[in-house]
Amino acid sequence: MTINSNSRVKQRLSVREQDARIAWLLVTPSLLVILGVTLWPIISTFVLSFFVAPTGINQVRTFVGFGNYLEMLRDPAFWETIKRTLYFTAVSVGLELILGLAIAQLIHSRPWGWKFLRFSLIIPWAVPTIVNGAMWRWIYSADFGALNGILFQLGLIEHYVPWLTLSGAAMNLVILADLWHTVPFVALILQAALAALPEELNEAAAVDGANAFQRFWHIRLPLLRPAILVALIIRTVEAFRVFDIVYIITSGGPASKTITISYLTYLYSFSYGKQGTGAALSFLISICTIILAILYIRFLYRPEETQS
């Protein structure tokens, strides 16, 4: 008997141990891959940022401490780039949220054809970023583009305009192209969140005499806070590191007017042959991204308010 119960205890203990062993078995393959393709490179990038490292495999590296960082911080072009990147991020994310929320609310109001509208939003969301960029570049084309075509036929311009070479317009045109792809994403998230909200509150408020705008502002918007937060974090982090769409539409031009921080990093690392500086810049981007995410969560995530 005693032997029996003893072995049962042993068995029960070993179930936990066995579980832990199985857990490691399940986690280890992923962990090894992630360590190999993210942890090791990010540490490597950090180390590299303290060296002058010409592009190439067997180049000699010289330790410069914080030299690469200081060089950047002293360079006015760097601050210009930061400003430009923040402009892109603020304008595109701001507009995405406003338009996305408006479209989500529009779908939620169930106008005629709302299912088709929701269905349609999926298309721009799913079109690859590079295809989207190429499409808009062709729309903006100075010689045969659709934008010029429309404005010309409407009589708004007398001659075709080389839009992407106008230094004031280029960045905004890139933002417009980006919006085509990202507004649907935000709209889809917020629409789903709206659909999941309890209707009772809304109806109660309507009975109490609140108008549509008040109901939206005082009831739906606070309840939507978590969904808005999610969209905001994802989009800000992505917008801050924007590269693809800039590369394809303007390649940084005209006269560097659309060079963003990621693009500058790309140039340093792969065109200017200064990988140490590129590493320093890319490490700064990572830090900024993480700070942004933490700030947002601090400011916007107040769980007690989101409970209904």
Place this chain on the structure above:
Amino acid sequence: MRYRKFLRELVLFLLTIPVLLFIFFPVLWLFSASLSTQVELFTVPPHWIPAHPTFQNYLDIIFPGQAASSVPRTFGVALVNSIKIASAVTLICIVLGSLAAYALVRIPFKFNLHIQIGILGTRMIPEISLIIPLFIFASRLNLINKPIVLIITYMSFALPYAIWMMAAFFQTVPIELEDAARLDGCSRLGILFRVVMPISVPGLISTTMFVFLVAWDEFFYALIFTSTLAAKTAPVAIAEFIGRFAVNINGMMAGGILAAVPPVLLALIFQRYIVSGLTAGAVKG
């Protein structure tokens, strides 16, 4: 009252029109360009609907045998590369990711929480912060211009993404089911494969779709790591041609449409999984 209701319906409907125009105008213009001949494309003002529509641009890409220009040939190969690479990445991520996700969600073990936070953290790291060491490493091993280098490096964003999404789905599986299976003498792995996985099929579909989409969409790694036909993906092919004016733009537009078809079709077919995927992948973060 009825009049007011009608007015409301009308205003709402009128509001949907600019949204639909904004969505469809660019795509239709792209489509129209892909059906045009070079001559018709280069007209001022533009022919909105081609007078002589032709599917030649598509045929040249799908059957690149006797195509005159290098654009369709490149696109044909690049699309196949994209399919291979995105499929391989998706398969690996689903297998490794769902195993890891299950352990992280349901098995208490030392460092479980640390690993979860670490995985969330890696989702914040941009590709550009990883590219230089990866590039040096790939050059040393002679992996540049080979599909395998993209399959490996895509793991850096696709695998944490897959783990995080699958974890969110596994969390919704009622724990009572697992306890019941356990009482019936089912082992941990038995529970995972016979109880949890079958229930999580919608989650698996959703994750598969999302991972495929992000892998298909990826541009930066592909730009840095590939330049020859051996591994070049569709986005790189598009980027390569867009800057050159002499290149046949209509062929490129057809290539763009073809590159957009797989993700758009996937998304439309699995429409009902998108929202659950967006929220599962996101709300948890």
